[in-house]
Amino acid sequence: AAWMSMFIYVVMALWSGIGLVFNTRLSAMMAQALAPTGAMFTFIALWTGAFWGKPMWGAWWVWDARLTSELILLFLYIGFIALQGAIDDNRRADRAGAILALVGVVNIPIIYYSVKWWNTLHQGASVSITKGSSMGEVMLITMLIMTFGFWAYSIAVALARVRSIILERDRESTWVSQLPEMRTR
Helix, strand or coil, X not given: CHHHHHHHHHHHHHHHHHHXXXXXXXXXXXXXXXXXHHHHHHHHHHHHHHHHHHHHHCCCCCCCHHHHHHHHHHHHHHHHHHHHXXXXXXXXXXXXXXXXXXXXCCHHHHHHHHHHHCCCCCCCCCEECCCEECCCHXXXXXXXXXXXXXXXXXXXXXXXXXXXXXXXXXXXXXXHHCCHHHHCC
C-alpha cells in the first residue's frame, strides 16, 4: 500500500504538471481522479502499519521519519481533494491542485530515503533492483502479484472516476445529453 501511495502521487503530479504546462483539461481530470485512490492507499499503509507497529514497537504510532512523511503524504492528498472541491471554477481549481501536487512531490524522495538519511525504526528496502530481494521467493512472488492487482485496481478506478468527472463537468453539453444512459433520465 505504501508503494502504491507514493507511485500514485508521482503519477498524479505528472498529470498535474502536464495539465499546468500544456493547459489540457484531461490531464487535470486524471490527476483529480487519482487522488482519492492514492489517499486510500496512504491511509491503508498508515493503518496497517499501526497494527504491525503495536506488537513490534510497543506503540500504535511513533514519530518515525518514514511514518511522519507518509502522514504528510496523506495530508497532501486530502489537501488536493479539498482544494479541488473548494474552488468552483474548474480551471482555477485545476491550477491550484497542480501547484499543490507539484510542490508536494518533493515528499516522495523523503519518504523513500528516510531510512537511509535518519536513524529510524523502519528497516531498509526488502526489495531492490540493484541488490535483489531479502524476502523469500514465495513472499516475493505473492507481493508482486498483489502489487499487480493494486495497479489494475488503481487504473480501473481512475478511469471510471475520470469518466465521471468528464460527464459531471460537461453535463450541460449536447454530447452528454445524447448518451444512452443520460436519455433515460
